Amino acid sequence: MAFWRSKKSDPDPTPPAATTGSGDAEPTIQPVQPRGSGGVLAKITGGLNKTRRVLATDIRDLFKSEGRLVDEEFLGELFARLIRTDMGIKPANLIKDEVAKKFRGRVVQLEEVIETITDEIRQQLRQDHGGLAKSDSPPTVILVVGVNGSGKTTSIGKLAHLLHSQGHSLVLGAGDTFRAAAVEQLTIWAGRIGCEIVTGASGADPASVAYQTVDKAISLGTDYAIIDTAGRLQTQSNLMQELQKIRKVIDKRLPGGPHEVLLVLDATAGQNAISQAKGFSEAARCTGIVLAKLDGSAKGGVVLPIRDQFQLPVKFVGLGEGMQDMAAFDPDSFAEALLKG
Numbered sequence: 001m002a003f004w005r006s007k008k009s010d011p012d013p014t015p016p017a018a019t020t021g022s023g024d025a026e027p028t029i030q031p032v033q034p035r036g037s038g039g040v041l042a043k044i045t046g047g048l049n050k051t052r053r054v055l056a057t058d059i060r061d062l063f064k065s066e067g068r069l070v071d072e073e074f075l076g077e078l079f080a081r082l083i084r085t086d087m088g089i090k091p092a093n094l095i096k097d098e099v100a101k102k103f104r105g106r107v108v109q110l111e112e113v114i115e116t117i118t119d120e121i122r123q124q125l126r127q128d129h130g131g132l133a134k135s136d137s138p139p140t141v142i143l144v145v146g147v148n149g150s151g152k153t154t155s156i157g158k159l160a161h162l163l164h165s166q167g168h169s170l171v172l173g174a175g176d177t178f179r180a181a182a183v184e185q186l187t188i189w190a191g192r193i194g195c196e197i198v199t200g201a202s203g204a205d206p207a208s209v210a211y212q213t214v215d216k217a218i219s220l221g222t223d224y225a226i227i228d229t230a231g232r233l234q235t236q237s238n239l240m241q242e243l244q245k246i247r248k249v250i251d252k253r254l255p256g257g258p259h260e261v262l263l264v265l266d267a268t269a270g271q272n273a274i275s276q277a278k279g280f281s282e283a284a285r286c287t288g289i290v291l292a293k294l295d296g297s298a299k300g301g302v303v304l305p306i307r308d309q310f311q312l313p314v315k316f317v318g319l320g321e322g323m324q325d326m327a328a329f330d331p332d333s334f335a336e337a338l339l340k341g
């Protein structure tokens with residue numbers, strides 16, 4: 001049965017599942033929310049309000065009703081406006097070049113330029129394997145990592161809700177034993193969703209909590225185990241080693257796990273989120289990105305350099321603090337929501 005479908009009567013819109021490609025032991029990668037499902041586009045459009053307000057308004061300001069000649073002055077002004085969304089120089093240059101290639105020396109209307117920019121952004125955001133890993137022999141184990149306050153625990157709550165609402169069973173693991181409040185926070189999420197949670201005493205070894213979480217998921221026969229971790233910086237080598245240990249014990253209890261290591265980035269940090277997290281993603285051997293807090297940011301353009309600079313797919317976007325405020329990342333919907341809507 002298709003991974004995201006909770007009702008047997010649903011028509012099957014499933015594209016063939018991609019695989020990570022290197023053998024039978026690899027988990028398959030499957031979409032969590034198909035395009036057009038559950039108001040995903042509306043959700044993304046709502047979440048990108050702030051960015052769109054800046055971007056679309058800025059670009060509209062470049063035009064008069066009779067259109068605008070595309071010359072160096074126009075291209076320079078367009079570039080300056082694109083940059084304001086924190087999309088970075090390279091993506092903004094690529095967009096500018098595309099507009100120049102198509103329209104230089106012509107008088108164009110706003111709609112033509114918006115269409116070209118949307119298409120170019122869509123191209124730049126294209127990625128393979130945007131879905132979530134799914135192990136052939138459950139549970140699928142997802143480890144969630146990132147710097148302090150990026151949105152890890154909230155993203156786990158929202159992802160757990162998404163999976164649970166699609167009929168999947170899961171166990172959460174409160175692997176952030178550093179702060180008592182972190183355990184409490186995840187326990188509240190588990191209560192709201194109605195799923196199991198494994199917690200350790202304050203200060204307990206996070207690796208032992210991870211082990212017990214996988215153990216519990218195996219004994220209950222759940223589809224997923226999602227494990228939280230304390231925030232850390234890539235420069236804190238002892239804490240980065242701790243992540244290695246967590247990975248190792250997961251693999252010990254369930255060979256092949258974790259199947260997914262999600263790096264949560266804070267979109268409000270714009271370009272800073274990227275520099276902070278670049279080394280991190282390699283050191284922790286991340287498999288995908290969750291871009292949280294897009295709703296609170298006018299810097300949604302940051303997803304472009306993230307796609308450009310990380311060899312990782314963006315898997316989910318966080319669009320608010322509520323249980324339902326998460327969407328699977330889809331380049332087409334995202335590009336549309338960034339400029340239109």
Ligand SMILES: Nc1nc2c(ncn2[C@@H]2O[C@H](COP(=O)(O)OP(=O)(O)OP(=O)(O)O)[C@@H](O)[C@H]2O)c(=O)[nH]1
Pocket residue numbers: 146147148149150151152153154155176182229230231232264292293294295296317318319320321325
């Ligand atoms: N607006 C908005 N706020 C978010 C989103 N995701 C997280 N937050 C808020 O950001 C703050 C930090 O979120 P947490 O989930 O606690 O972040 P964390 O990475 O687990 O933090 P540490 O465990 O301290 O490292 C909280 O106030 C969340 O409610 C989002 O998508 N949108």
Ligand SMILES: [Mg+2]
Pocket residue numbers: 152153154176182228229230231
């Ligand atoms: Mg947390």
